[in-house]
Amino acid sequence: MKYKIVHSKVYFLKMKENPALNIAVKNNTSIEKIESEISTEEYRKLYLSVGENLNWLDRIFMDDTQLYHKINSSKTHIYKFTIDKQHAGYCELIECDKYVEILYFGLTPDFVGKGYGQYFLNKTIELAWSYSPQWVQLNTCDLDHPNALSTYKRVGFEHYKTIEEEKKTKSL
Secondary structure, three states, rough: OOOEEEEEEEEEEOOOOOOOOOOOOOOEEEEEEEEOOOOHHHHHHHHHHHHHHHHOOHHOOOOOHHHHHHHHHEEEEEEEEEOOEEEEEEEEEEEEEEEEEEEEEOOHHHOOOOHHHHHHHHHHHHHHHHOOOOEEEEEEEOOOOOOHHHHHHOOOOOEEEEEEEEEEEEEE
C-alpha cells in the first residue's frame, strides 16, 4: 500500500457525565460484542470496512503480534453493528484506569447518510458508560468524517485539547 505523511490536527474530547440517553430502538439493527478471540485478519477487515475511506491506517501497519494482543486484551471490547443482518459498522472500546475510550467508531460507507449514525453513536456511548468509568473519552482528527467533531460535541463531548501529529494517508 502506498501512503504519504501529512500533518493532521487531532482533537481530544471527554464526556464527564453519563447523558442517560433515551434511545429509540431502530428496527432490524443489532449490536453484538465479539466474545471470542479475533484474528488480526478478521479484525483488519472490520477496521477497513469503516476506516478505509477515512485514512485509518494505524492498525494496518501495526505488527501482527502486537495487534493481536491489543485486540484480544480483556480491556478491549469490540462490537459489530448490523442492519438487516448486513455488516454496517463497528466500535472498539478500551477500558483504562478511570475512563473508557471510544477508540474506533463508524459505519461502513453503504450505511453513511441513511440515519443510522446518530443511533449507533448513542448506543456506543451507552456501551462505554456500561463499564462504569469516571468519564468517556474519544479522539478524532481533521482526516475523519467532516461532521465528526461537531457531532461528538452535539451529543455531549467537550473538546479539551488539540495537537498536530504526522499521520499516514493513502497515496493516490
